[in-house]
Amino acid sequence: MPRRYLNLTPLSEALAMMRREFLSLGRAETVPLAEAVGRVTAEPLYARYSVPMADIAKFDGYAVKSGETRGAQDQRPLPLAGYARVNTGEVLPRPFDAVVMIEDTWDEGGIPRIRKSAAPGQNIRRTGEDVRAGELVLPKGHRVRPFDIGALATYGITRLAVRSVRVGIVPTGSDLVPLGTAPGPGQTIETNTLMAEAYLTGIGATCRRYGIVPDEPGLIREAVETAVAENDLVILSAGSSAGTRDFSRDVVEELGEIVFHGIAVRPGKPVLLANVGGKPVLGMPGYPVAAQTVLREVAGNLLSWWGLEPLPGEELDVRLSRRLASDLGFDEFVPVSIGRVDGTCWATPHPRGGGIQMAVVRANGYLHIPAAREGIEAGEEVRVRLTVPPASLARTLVCVGRRDPVLGELGNRLAEAGYHLHCCNASTVGAVLALRAKTCHAATVALPETTSAWSDQVLRYLPDARLLRVPVARTEFGVASADPLDAGSLASLRVANRPKSAAAQFLLDAWLDREGIGAAPSGEPGDVRVCSALEAREAGLRFTSIGYESCDLVIREELAADEGVSALIEAARSPGFRAYLRTIGRDPGDGDAPDVSSA
Numbered sequence: 001m002p003r004r005y006l007n008l009t010p011l012s013e014a015l016a017m018m019r020r021e022f023l024s025l026g027r028a029e030t031v032p033l034a035e036a037v038g039r040v041t042a043e044p045l046y047a048r049y050s051v052p053m054a055d056i057a058k059f060d061g062y063a064v065k066s067g068e069t070r071g072a073q074d075q076r077p078l079p080l081a082g083y084a085r086v087n088t089g090e091v092l093p094r095p096f097d098a099v100v101m102i103e104d105t106w107d108e109g110g111i112p113r114i115r116k117s118a119a120p121g122q123n124i125r126r127t128g129e130d131v132r133a134g135e136l137v138l139p140k141g142h143r144v145r146p147f148d149i150g151a152l153a154t155y156g157i158t159r160l161a162v163r164s165v166r167v168g169i170v171p172t173g174s175d176l177v178p179l180g181t182a183p184g185p186g187q188t189i190e191t192n193t194l195m196a197e198a199y200l201t202g203i204g205a206t207c208r209r210y211g212i213v214p215d216e217p218g219l220i221r222e223a224v225e226t227a228v229a230e231n232d233l234v235i236l237s238a239g240s241s242a243g244t245r246d247f248s249r250d251v252v253e254e255l256g257e258i259v260f261h262g263i264a265v266r267p268g269k270p271v272l273l274a275n276v277g278g279k280p281v282l283g284m285p286g287y288p289v290a291a292q293t294v295l296r297e298v299a300g301n302l303l304s305w306w307g308l309e310p311l312p313g314e315e316l317d318v319r320l321s322r323r324l325a326s327d328l329g330f331d332e333f334v335p336v337s338i339g340r341v342d343g344t345c346w347a348t349p350h351p352r353g354g355g356i357q358m359a360v361v362r363a364n365g366y367l368h369i370p371a372a373r374e375g376i377e378a379g380e381e382v383r384v385r386l387t388v389p390p391a392s393l394a395r396t397l398v399c400v401g402r403r404d405p406v407l408g409e410l411g412n413r414l415a416e417a418g419y420h421l422h423c424c425n426a427s428t429v430g431a432v433l434a435l436r437a438k439t440c441h442a443a444t445v446a447l448p449e450t451t452s453a454w455s456d457q458v459l460r461y462l463p464d465a466r467l468l469r470v471p472v473a474r475t476e477f478g479v480a481s482a483d484p485l486d487a488g489s490l491a492s493l494r495v496a497n498r499p500k501s502a503a504a505q506f507l508l509d510a511w512l513d514r515e516g517i518g519a520a521p522s523g524e525p526g527d528v529r530v531c532s533a534l535e536a537r538e539a540g541l542r543f544t545s546i547g548y549e550s551c552d553l554v555i556r557e558e559l560a561a562d563e564g565v566s567a568l569i570e571a572a573r574s575p576g577f578r579a580y581l582r583t584i585g586r587d588p589g590d591g592d593a594p595d596v597s598s599a
Contacts, residue, residue, distance in 0.1 A: 008264045010371060011331040015301050018273060021259050022280050024306050025232055029164040033152055036144045039162035040204045040308050045138040048156030050128040057086040058123045062105065062112055063096035069117040077113045080105075092124055099123035131155055143204065143309040163307045165205045168227035169193040171237045172248065173286065174214040192237040192284070192291045199295050204308040205233075217247045224251055228276050235299065236272075238286030248283040252276055264371060266332045267353060268293035288357045293333055313385045316365075316393075318345040320382050321400075321439035322430075325375040335363035336384060337422035339398035339441060342559065346439040347384050348398055348424040362422060364388045364396065378437075396420045397564050401431030401444035404551045406473050409580055410571055417567040428502065432461045435554060441565050442555045444472070448503040449548040458554060466557040470572050471550060471589025473581055477504045478545040479511075479528040480536035485544050493517045499530045507547035534585040550589055 009017070028042035057063065063084040072078035080100075084093050092099070098118040105112040131137065137155055138148065144162075152160070176190040177183050190212055197207040208231065213223045220236075227234040236248045249261055249272055256276030263271050267290035272283030280302065284294040304310050318338055326332045336347040347367060350359035360366075365384040369376060376382055386393075395418055399407070403425045411421035423444070426434065431443035447453040458467070479485070479495065495517065499505050508530050511517075528544075536543035553572055559565050571577060578588035 007260070008262045008269065009260045010329070011263055011265045011297065012371075014260050014263045014271075014273070015298070017259055018280070018298070018302055019305050021273075021275055022302065022305075025165060026307075027164045027232070028161045030159050030161050033149060033158050033160065036152075036160055036162060037146055037149060038202060038204055039144055041138050041140055041142045041144065042161040042163045044136055044140050045152065045157055045160055047131045047133055047135050047137055050133045051130040051154055052125050052127060054127055055092040056125050057088055057090050057092060057099045058125055059099065059101045060087050061099045061101040061103075061123065062086065063092055064098050064100055064118055065096055066098040066118045066120045066122065069098075069100070069114060072114045072117045074115045077115050078117075079108070079111045079113050083112065097121065097124075141307065141309075163204065165233065165303060165306055165308060166231040167200050167205045167207045168210060168231035168234045169196050169200075169207060169237065170210045170213060170220075170223050170227050170234065172213045172215065172220055172223075173238045174216075176212045176238075178212060190237075192286065192288060193235075195288070195291065196235060196237065196284075196295055196299075199292075199311075200299065200303065202311050203300060203303050205303055215247060217251055220247055221251045221255065224255060224276065224281060228255075228279050228281065232279060233299070233302065234276070234279065234281045236281065236283040237291065238284075248272055252281050252283070256281070263298075264330045265293060265297065266327075266330050268297070271298060273298075287353075289335075289353065289360055292360065297333070313387065314390050315383050315385050316345065316390065317381055317383050318347045319439075320367075320376050320378060320380050321346045321348040321434060321437070323375060323378045324349055324369065326369040326373060328374045329371050331371045332369040333366050334369065335359045335366050337363055337396070337398050337424055338365050338384060338386070338393055339396040339422065340393055341398065341441055342438055344438075345393065346398065347382060348400060348422075348434070348439065350424060362424075364392070364420075364422065392420060395564060396422060397441045397568055398422050398424065398439075399442045399444055399553070399568075400424045400426050400434040400440040401428065402426075402446040402551060404444060404446070404473065406551075406581060406584075406586060407444065410472070410568075410577060413571040413574065413577055414568055417571070419564045419567055421568065428457055429461070432458055432554070435467075435556060436462050436465070438556070441559060441562070442553045442568060444551060445554055446501060446503045446549055446551050448506045449474070449550050450506075453503075453506075468555040468557050468560050468569070470553040470555065470569055472553055472572055473551045473589045474587040475504075475549045475551070476533040476545055476587070477501075477507055477530065477547060477549060478533060478536065478543050479508075480531050480539065480541040480543055481528040482541060484542055485528075490515050490517060494527050495530060496527070497529050501549060503549040504530060507549070511546040537585075548587075552589060 062080060063086045064080060068081060097120050100114055100118050101123060105114055171190045171193045175186060175188050177187050178190055183189055193209045197209055200207050210223060213219050252274035256274050259273040259275055261272045262269060268285060270285045271294045274281045282299055284291045300310055334352055335350045338345055338347045350363050365386045367382050367384045397419055399421060403423045407423050414421045428445045431445055434440045435443040447457060533543055555565060581588045
């Protein structure tokens with residue numbers, strides 16, 4: 001019998017239900033100062049003693065009685081009579097009340113002289129100037145930062161009470177294998193609990209990861225009972241959806257009460273929350289990006305409700321580079337790459353979906369489409385939450401178009417110059433339109449090497465723009481076969497696949513037309529397959545060339561003077577990058593393409 005979600009609760013309602021169901025714990029534990037970074041103080045912290053504990057010298061010099069230095073002038077230097085030599089940080093000896101820096105004196109006959117009189121208290125740190133004994137250092141509810149540690153130690157605090165939330169994280173799934181094990185067919189490395197532990201520990205929770213539990217209700221029940229007994233919050237990784245082997249709902253419903261199952265959020269819809277013995281049990285989806293959404297928007301929200309501090313992440317108002325559609329009634333979270341192009345910050349979306357983990361890796365922020373919106377229009381101002389320091393945006397280059405694997409190496413070389421290359425996938429037309437809208441620094445276009453391709457697919461959309469065309473790489477495409485192709489075999493040849501690249505498809509169609517050959521219907525076997533020369537060589541197959549595809553960077557000429565864009569061009573043209581292409585069997589994109597093109 002198919003299983004379904006109980007309902008799809010709106011995100012805002014689900015969070016409100018969760019907070020009503022699970023009140024703040026108010027639990028604390030005492031930890032050594034060295035282990036306190038990232039934890040949240042459970043009580044105010046007060047200085048144990050004053051700092052400094054006595055009047056001390058600010059600088060190296062001479063301790064003097066200020067009254068005895070009156071009258072010192074440039075034209076009438078004054079020799080110091082009663083004084084004491086002091087170093088920085090030394091207690092000021094009595095009865096002196098000022099310090100003259102050694103740089104402001106000179107020695108004449110073994111006696112220091114000054115040209116300016118000293119004022120009372122000059123160059124002295126008074127007792128308690130930094131903090132006085134009993135003064136508040138950190139308030140209750142403060143996330144301890146690395147630089148707080150030195151101050152707390154200085155003020156005599158060696159141990160402190162911090163808010164305590166224990167989180168048990170249980171991975172479920174018969175297909176899972178532990179980290180370090182090579183997965184076989186149908187197996188997946190268990191990573192969600194590793195990610196959850198890192199994220200929730202950063203918030204200030206104390207996490208415990210349990211071993212992998214197979215998809216057997218009895219074993220899952222036993223694991224949940226153990227985790228609930230030992231923790232304040234239990235997170236079940238996977239098993240919360242509606243598949244035939246998703247048992248989380250059945251198990252927690254037997255042990256407690258379902259609060260909600262399914263929320264109107266993407267990705268992350270199958271999230272489950274139950275009350276088991278007065279403690280929350282949160283079931284999150286197995287897809288990594290969906291799990292991230294649940295950790296951030298649900299688990300993180302609960303821990304914040306319980307007094308922990310969410311990880312810092314600055315928000316920024318930017319413009320959306322292209323339209324995003326969204327279903328009404330769903331809160332959606334979309335990974336984006338943000339870069340400043342010609343003075344404007346643009347956010348370019350990455351592919352959406354709970355399983356597309358690289359979209360999050362490639363992004364430097366995300367935007368929230370509220371449930372009340374059916375989408376966001378191109379050019380509209382949106383608020384994004386950054387996942388990187390804001391300062392890094394000034395050194396981020398956004399490239400839209402074909403995400404050729406060699407761009408990863410180009411990004412590595414650009415990183416040596418201190419810049420980050422973010423590649424956002426799009427068709428050639430989509431890339432050119434982004435370049436026309438000035439929402440990216442560069443476009444990557446993949447074109448068949450024909451006389452009209454550049455004009456037909458690039459210049460027609462940018463008739464008035466001056467463009468810089470930087471060749472990146474060339475790929476030779478052809479048909480691979482086990483036997484040689486001759487006039488007799490060509491007459492009845494059938495092509496088994498259609499290439500993913502639009503440029504390669506164009507080359508194939510032209511070749512088929514010239515040779516009078518028909519492609520095999522979809523799903524049927526054929527005599528040859530379309531691939532690159534490198535793939536045919538690695539497979540030991542014969543190769544018949546049908547032409548070349550060029551992958552180029554296209555840049556508006558007015559942006560070429562930008563320091564980061566200039567570094568990108570230099571990296572693409574560098575001998576080292578071209579040598580790298582040859583080592584992986586790719587041709588450097590020398591070609592005969594002009595560097596600068598205009599209509």
